Amino acid sequence: MYKTSKVEIPKLEVQWSPVHKSKFITWGPDIRMYEVVNTTVSEGSKSSDTPKGLLLSSNTAANLLATSTNHRYVKCIDIYPKPDSETMLAIGHANGKVTFCTFGLATVNNTLAGLELGPISRCSRQCNAISWNPVNYNLLACGLDKYRSDQCIQIWDVEKSPLINTELSPGKPFFEFGTGDTAHSLAWFNSSPHVLAFSCNGKTIRCIDIRDASKSTNITQTRAVYGIDIAVYNNNHIVSYCDNSIVLWDSRHLEKPVVTLTQSKSVLKVQWCPTRQNLLGSLQKDTMAISLHDMQQSLEEAEPSALERTVHPGQGNIHLTSFSWHPTHENRLLAISQTGVLNDYCVFERMTLNWSTTSNIAWTYGQHNLKFISDKDLVYSSFEDVSTIIKMRAFSQYGIKDFAENAKLVDDPIIKNVWSWLDLNRKVTRAGIVPMTPGVPFPGIKTVLGLDSGTFLAKSELKHVQWIDIQGTVKTYKSSAREYALFLCDWGFDRNNTSHISIVLKKLENENSYTRAAAIAIFNLRMRDAIEILNKGANQQPHLNMIAMALSGYSTDKYSMWREMCSITKEKLNDPYLRAAFAFLTSESESHDAVLNEDGIRLEDRIAFASIFLSDTNLSEYINRITNKLLNQGNLTAIFLTGSSPDLVPLLQRYLDSTGDIQTVSILALKIMPSEIVHEHPVMMNWINSYREILNQWRMWNIRAKFDISLKAVKPPPQNVFLSCNYCGKIICPITDEKDKDTEKETKVPRTKDQNENGSNNFKFTSCPNCQSPLPRCALCLAHLGTASAKVPTRKTSGKQTSNSSYVITGQTINSFSYWFSWCPTCNHGGHSNHISDWFKNHLECPVADCVCRCYSLDSTSRYCSV
Amino acid sequence: MVEAHSINAEHKDLIHDVAFDYYGERMATCSTDQFVKVWDQDEQGTWNLSASWKAHCGSVWKVTWAHPEFGQILATCSFDRTAAIWEEIMGESTEGGTLLRHWVRRANLVDSRTSVTDVKFGPKSFGLILATCSADGVMRIYEAPDSMNLAQWPLQHEVSLKTPSSCLTWNPLLSTFRMPNAMIAVGSDDNSNTTNSKLFICEYNEVSRKWAKTESIASVTHPVHDMIFAPNMGRSFYLLAIATNNIRILKLKPITDTTTGFPYTVETAAEFNDHLCTVWRVAWNITGTVLASSGDDGCVRLWKATIDTWKCVGVLKRDGKLPQPQSKSSQSTTQNNLTRFFKLGQITHPSEVHWH
Structure with missing residues (x-):
């Protein structure tokens, strides 16, 4: 393209226009002005325009507006900053001349175009720096090389000072300074536009006030004299560079640098970001990256430091030569490379982000904004966060309800199956159909087959069973253990009883599982049933007709053509059950591998099939193989095999490792493992506590409490709180210890007050059972605190009073919460809990007079309530 | 309608950290403007500013919440070489009966001679x-012996790592574990x-009763900007997400039958370069399943793992939009409307949505 012809150009500069927000110039041997256009906007309407532009980024392009080629030896350029003016450049030349250029778009307003500010001296000297005053637009500062005793800083007032036409008499600058010096760079202060910072003679930087140059000026000795730039946000910050160092200055204490940043390569350019405080951009020689220095200062005397970061505008590996921050757009910069490739780049602020326990993701956007999405947003659901599923299930009381209910609450088919199977398992074990194994409340198929601890399968009896409707027999095996396994596979029907089987098949038909029903019929050697089922199913799936027809041709002849053809075509069947059925019919060996390795069939059907048709060695080998396979996959279906044997723990662990479903795992452990094992097992307790922690974080305290109840159902938690009498120090609860409860079913409690007998069921203690001293009063109702604990002894209703001085306690009921003791651990005041909580609905301070304790608000959690 | 919600944080400069409390109902932000702000979420899910105060004399790098069991406590760390402990206390009530809450500095930890780059509370059980x-490059452990007295935070341990440290994360051990298993990973942005x-990796040694550096992960050689252990959630391994020149997820598997050396095998579970050259921050969801x-x-x-393979499951642009090849609005226009909500676009045909 146009650009590429200029590859050899060594130095290219770029600068955004301070006036026109979408225009920028580049200069090298020639000066070009571009306008940035949005490619995405123009795409629809004027798609023909876009290809002309120079692509700057994925959504911006630049159109070349003008080129100015008749400038030679350009040393420096600054764009006239007056708002609403045409783009006009002040160009400093190597011969010391300053010319103005408007790209030939001069209008009547622009009288400067084509004019020249000359060097006063006839001898030419290089113009090193040029800068328009950012406030008084008419002032233009030029920094020049040394020439005898001439001043190196010249400030021209382009409106007032007699302007010079090229050949006419040279004018006089508005201000001059620096006799016999060389100026390297200069910059105006934004906030005090009469002050100019400049560097001279390769060793000093000084600030002068052009209103009175004779006043003592800030001056410092440094070698870093190049590229002086003053921060827009903080005018005290000055930066300059030389070689490998970037030096920061504070204009108020110019004597010594604030900090020196040493770079690995020599610095080409530094510029403060105009839209962000304390952000400095720098470019080093022969790099593809722009370094960003985020200056950090603290009020103390600590030396400031910079958070360094590099950005890579553009993808190529061509070195950058310059860059320019956009004057107003946040963190936008334009970089130019050696080959003139431009890149419009927006520096993203470092984004911090976090993820709350309530599924909010928050991140920072730009400098001042936070963005967040929550699980209520559609986009959140798209990544299927397992925690939202867990939360939803927890809300629906998953795990607290019974097995069959749990199955209804989950969507995952595997977990659904597991709960249904557990329900079945409990039914058959409770009914005594499958024998109980000690320590294994839910025996798996491995357990009932006796394969659990490496023991061998009980010997089974070989039987040749006749097909029901056709000639021929099939080898089957029978033993009581195999029968149990069949029950656990829900094949627990009497296989010889026609009516039993047809009930099962009917049920499957009603579920539209025609192929499964047909396969089960075939596995039970009922060819006629299978064909009938398929014919019925053909109403919905017409191709089943063909299958039925094919089946009807079956004979037990081992060498028939039917068998030969079917074993070839069966692979083309899509339905796994049909494939398995044909595999069974055409199988030549007794291993039945094709059926058993058919993963599309439910595991329970495969195991049931195996327990009928496999020999003892094959069966145990198959069961072990499939168990290991499912364990490795972390497939929860393996629970059919393991039941609640110790093998379940590695299975659950594997499932948890791959899915993160801590909920199902901890509920399963809790519900089906023997609770004494669970309580002693650190891994399982870890799961359970992790799940409780999640519930706590979601403030699902009611759910967690219910979960805790099932956790501690066997082992009640130890008592945490004991109430003792203020006077005698003895415990005032009638039942204090679990041991007492076990050893002594009937506890004698001294009767306290006669009033309690009067028809009231509330058994109240208003005084210490030992010393008869009264208990403290409720701070609100002023009655003595009554009930001792949550558990209230109930009197025998028979009215049999053994002695007048004691009650016989026969049982316990949970006392209503409102009569519980409650007190503030800080001020020790308290009362009936319902009174206290009512009080704090409207009050801040403790109900006891003179007590200013803010009991309720001390507990920060009290502001939250259970979800 | 899907939107990324927007809050104007009213910080005067760059926000360095956002932290949620245990319940996810409160949020703290900190910034270069030396302020810390606390936000509370109301029933409608809107975040309201509840406190804002100047916390330090330099950029506040990090802010973190203690477990609510100890009260409403924040810790902050700053460029001003200090870390601070803050507690929310009840002020006088206003007419409406609502409490004015404000935060007081309970302790100032001044042991560091340089900028304190990260601060994190340990697991509750400790x-x-x-x-x-x-x-x-010094990692320090402080402990409040009396949780009712937040003014006392004696320095317990110091571990010198000899390279500038940028971030740290506690291994989220469970309540069933005790101190001997304590582990902290520290990253360096040198x-x-x-x-x-x-x-x-620094671990607490039960015998010497000291914290010590026990392992350096040799595969991580680029500056680390952030890292965080995933909540363990009963898994048999620990996941450590690292923000460096790419995203890396390390899997630490305990070795049970070892007596000496570092008792974990460390393997890289995933590594992604999608963020170009620098990754800034990482955060896990509550179950540690999505990063x-x-x-x-x-x-x-x-990022999410299916079985053992991690893959990108979603991308959101920083303004909350889904990245679309033909974005209708340029950067500049969105930036001028800082407070408006951004529509993410309606997903009618999931197959058309541009996910990576």
């Missing part, structure tokens, strides 16, 4: 314990070389 790391390890990250490409990316 009590009120705090780890900090600083730019001079960019002077790319050969030395930038990630160290969010932010980086130089200006996107928030979400």
Whole structure:
């Protein structure tokens, strides 16, 4: 393209226009002005325009507006900053001349175009720096090389000072300074536009006030004299560079640098970001990256430091030569490379982000904004966060309800199956159909087959069973253990009883599982049933007709053509059950591998099939193989095999490792493992506590409490709180210890007050059972605190009073919460809990007079309530 | 309608950290403007500013919440070489009966001689314990012996890592574990070389009763900007997400039958370069199953494991939009409307949505 012809150009500069927000110039041997256009906007309407532009980024392009080629030896350029003016450049030349250029778009307003500010001296000297005053637009500062005793800083007032036409008499600058010096760079202060910072003679930087140059000026000795730039946000910050160092200055204490940043390569350019405080951009020689220095200062005397970061505008590996921050757009910069490739780049602020326990993701956007999405947003659901599923299930009381209910609450088919199977398992074990194994409340198929601890399968009896409707027999095996396994596979029907089987098949038909029903019929050697089922199913799936027809041709002849053809075509069947059925019919060996390795069939059907048709060695080998396979996959279906044997723990662990479903795992452990094992097992307790922690974080305290109840159902938690009498120090609860409860079913409690007998069921203690001293009063109702604990002894209703001085306690009921003791651990005041909580609905301070304790608000959690 | 909600944080400068409390109902932000702000979520899900105060004399790098069991406690760390402990206390009530809450500095931890770059509370089961790391490469452990007295935070341990530290994370051990298993990973953002390890594991030694550096992860050689252990959630391994020149997820598997050396095998579970050259922050969801990250490409990316393979399951641009090949609005126009909500676009045909 146009650009590429200029590859050899060594130095290219770029600068955004301070006036026109979408225009920028580049200069090298020639000066070009571009306008940035949005490619995405123009795409629809004027798609023909876009290809002309120079692509700057994925959504911006630049159109070349003008080129100015008749400038030679350009040393420096600054764009006239007056708002609403045409783009006009002040160009400093190597011969010391300053010319103005408007790209030939001069209008009547622009009288400067084509004019020249000359060097006063006839001898030419290089113009090193040029800068328009950012406030008084008419002032233009030029920094020049040394020439005898001439001043190196010249400030021209382009409106007032007699302007010079090229050949006419040279004018006089508005201000001059620096006799016999060389100026390297200069910059105006934004906030005090009469002050100019400049560097001279390769060793000093000084600030002068052009209103009175004779006043003592800030001056410092440094070698870093190049590229002086003053921060827009903080005018005290000055930066300059030389070689490998970037030096920061504070204009108020110019004597010594604030900090020196040493770079690995020599610095080409530094510029403060105009839209962000304390952000400095720098470019080093022969790099593809722009370094960003985020200056950090603290009020103390600590030396400031910079958070360094590099950005890579553009993808190529061509070195950058310059860059320019956009004057107003946040963190936008334009970089130019050696080959003139431009890149419009927006520096993203470092984004911090976090993820709350309530599924909010928050991140920072730009400098001042936070963005967040929550699980209520559609986009959140798209990544299927397992925690939202867990939360939803927890809300629906998953795990607290019974097995069959749990199955209804989950969507995952595997977990659904597991709960249904557990329900079945409990039914058959409770009914005594499958024998109980000690320590294994839910025996798996491995357990009932006796394969659990490496023991061998009980010997089974070989039987040749006749097909029901056709000639021929099939080898089957029978033993009581195999029968149990069949029950656990829900094949627990009497296989010889026609009516039993047809009930099962009917049920499957009603579920539209025609192929499964047909396969089960075939596995039970009922060819006629299978064909009938398929014919019925053909109403919905017409191709089943063909299958039925094919089946009807079956004979037990081992060498028939039917068998030969079917074993070839069966692979083309899509339905796994049909494939398995044909595999069974055409199988030549007794291993039945094709059926058993058919993963599309439910595991329970495969195991049931195996327990009928496999020999003892094959069966145990198959069961072990499939168990290991499912364990490795972390497939929860393996629970059919393991039941609640110790093998379940590695299975659950594997499932948890791959899915993160801590909920199902901890509920399963809790519900089906023997609770004494669970309580002693650190891994399982870890799961359970992790799940409780999640519930706590979601403030699902009611759910967690219910979960805790099932956790501690066997082992009640130890008592945490004991109430003792203020006077005698003895415990005032009638039942204090679990041991007492076990050893002594009937506890004698001294009767306290006669009033309690009067028809009231509330058994109240208003005084210490030992010393008869009264208990403290409720701070609100002023009655003595009554009930001792949550558990209230109930009197025998028979009215049999053994002695007048004691009650016989026969049982316990949970006392209503409102009569519980409650007190503030800080001020020790308290009362009936319902009174206290009512009080704090409207009050801040403790109900006891003179007590200013803010009991309720001390507990920060009290502001939250259970979800 | 799907929207990324927007809050104007009213910080005067760059926000360095966002932290949610245990319940996810409160949020703290900190910034270069030296302020810390606390936000409370109301029933409608809107975040309201509840406190804002100048916390330090320099940029506040990190803010973190203690477990609510200890009260409403925040810890902050700053460029001003200090870390601070803050507690919310009840002020006088106003007419409406609502309490004015404000935050008081309970302790100032001044041991560091350089910028304190990270601060994190330890697992609840260890009590009120705090780890900090600083730019001079020292990891410090503080402990409040009495959780009712937040003014006392004696320095318990110091571990010198000899390289500028940028971030740390506690291994989220469970309540069933005790102190001997305590582990902290510390990252370094030293960019002077790319050969030395930038990630160290420190462990508490039960015998010597000291914290010590026990392992450096040799595979991490680029500056580490952030890292975080995933909540363990009963898994048999620990996941450590690292924000460095790419996103890396390390899997630490305990070795049970070892007596000496580092008792974990460390393997890289995933590594992604989608954020171009720099990843800034990483965060896990509550179950440690999905990871969010932010980086130089200006996107928030979400990562999830299916079985053992990690993959990107979502990308959000920093303004909350879904990245679309033909974005209708340029950067500049969105930036001028800082407070408006951004529509993410309606997903009618999931297959058409541009997910990576």
